[in-house]
Amino acid sequence: xxxxxxxxxxxxxxxxxxxxxxxxxxxxxxxxxxxxxxxxxxxxxxxxxxxxxxxxxxxxxxxxxxxxxxxxxxxxxxxxxxxxxxxxxxxxxxxxxxxxxxxxxxxxxxxxxxxxxxxxxxxxxxxxxxxxxxxxxxxxxxxxxxxxxxxxxxxxxxxxxxxxxxxxxxxxxxxxxxxxxxxxxxxxxxxxxxxxxxxxxxxxxxxxxxxxxxxxxxxxxxxx
Amino acid sequence: xxxxxxxxxxxxxxxxxxxxxxxxxxxxxxxxxxxxxxxxxxxxxxxxxxxxxxxxxxxxxxxxxxxxxxxxxxxxxxxxxxxxxxxxxxxxxxxxxxxxxxxxxxxxxxxxxxxxxxxxxxxxxxxxxxxxxxxxxxxxxxx
Numbered sequence: 338x339x340x341x342x343x344x345x346x347x348x349x350x351x352x353x354x355x356x357x358x359x360x361x362x363x364x365x366x367x368x369x370x371x372x373x374x375x376x377x378x379x380x381x382x383x384x385x386x387x388x389x390x391x392x393x394x395x396x397x398x399x400x401x402x403x404x405x406x407x408x409x410x411x412x413x414x415x416x417x418x419x420x421x422x423x424x425x426x427x428x429x430x431x432x433x434x435x436x437x438x439x440x441x442x443x444x445x446x447x448x449x450x451x452x453x454x455x456x457x458x459x460x461x462x463x464x465x466x467x468x469x470x471x472x473x474x475x476x477x478x479x480x481x482x483x484x485x486x487x488x489x490x491x492x493x494x495x496x497x498x499x500x501x502x503x504x505x506x507x508x509x510x511x512x513x514x515x516x517x518x519x520x521x522x523x524x525x526x527x528x529x530x531x532x533x534x535x536x537x538x539x540x541x542x543x544x545x546x547x548x549x550x551x552x553x554x555x556x557x558x559x560x561x
Numbered sequence: 562x563x564x565x566x567x568x569x570x571x572x573x574x575x576x577x578x579x580x581x582x583x584x585x586x587x588x589x590x591x592x593x594x595x596x597x598x599x600x601x602x603x604x605x606x607x608x609x610x611x612x613x614x615x616x617x618x619x620x621x622x623x624x625x626x627x628x629x630x631x632x633x634x635x636x637x638x639x640x641x642x643x644x645x646x647x648x649x650x651x652x653x654x655x656x657x658x659x660x661x662x663x664x665x666x667x668x669x670x671x672x673x674x675x676x677x678x679x680x681x682x683x684x685x686x687x688x689x690x691x692x693x694x695x696x697x698x699x700x701x702x703x704x
Binding site: 377390412418440441 | 621622623643644645646648649652653656657667671672675679
């Protein structure tokens with residue numbers, strides 16, 4: 338696989354190192370002369386000097402035959418432009434963009450640039466997983482398939498607490514696929530399985546149903 | 562018409578002033594509050610007294626674009642000093658807000674050409690300068 342990484346900061350340089358270690362062919366593009374010279378000492382021919390948003394720089398780096406272009410500069414507009422020309426002009430099938438400011442994610446989406454990776458969102462996701470009692474955790478998002486799997490803790494007094502699976506009013510397009518009682522092994526529930534406060538449930542759902550589902554299991558915790 | 566200008570540098574501020582003088586509603590967005598001085602320069606009244614709008618904000622921030630009135634704009638001009646900012650914001654104006662006329666300054670001739678092919682109205686001052694220089698260079702010298 339031939340990979341072009343644009344942006345030789347901490348993210349880009351470490352990505353390039355790892356990819357090279359995994360025997361991938363890599364060109365890193367860095368526009369700051371001093372940074373470039375420093376990186377060249379280590380990566381030698383695998384780094385090019387230039388503004389990676391300029392077409393001739395990308396062409397010199399061999400974008401026509403790139404299998405993957407990764408734009409990880411510190412500037413979201415640059416990352417958007419790099420990925421856009423990679424996809425639409427050079428027909429590179431796979432791009433990955435770094436989104437520095439999560440508020441700019443909407444622009445990446447609008448212009449069809451993805452996946453866009455935001456460090457802030459990654460950390461927020463980790464907080465969702467790591468901090469107990471936060472309510473709803475997204476275990477898996479499959480945006481193309483329009484499916485999600487979430488994990489929810491059933492709180493005391495919730496409509497679902499103490500009821501059987503068949504009695505719980507779930508919106509169409511959602512299904513309880515697993516029950517994880519506290520401290521015990523999880524299992525696939527039957528219609529007569531009773532859901533108790535403190536249990537965790539895994540639910541597969543169509544995107545957008547989180548709120549309706551949360552109101553059944555943890556009504557005072559509104560997902561963001 | 563409502564004309565919105567993003568980037569009040571030499572080009573943006575001059576275009577804004579001539580659009581206002583021609584009787585249009587003009588709203589200018591720039592990240593630098595001091596850029597307002599260019600709008601006042603050489604004018605008998607201040608920009609606001611002349612009927613102009615000015616918003617301080619970053620071009621790519623939706624909140625700033627909304628505050629400057631992007632939803633009412635008929636014409637949208639991107640003239641910041643960054644090609645990539647101009648091209649990104651222009652596409653937001655075109656695709657998200659459906660503004661009928663979006664004009665973008667792109668200094669890099671190659672990107673200007675390619676984005677023009679993709680349907681953006683680009684203006685490349687570098688290309689104009691190259692043409693003028695080239696023809697000036699080739700003019701016969703009279704001694």
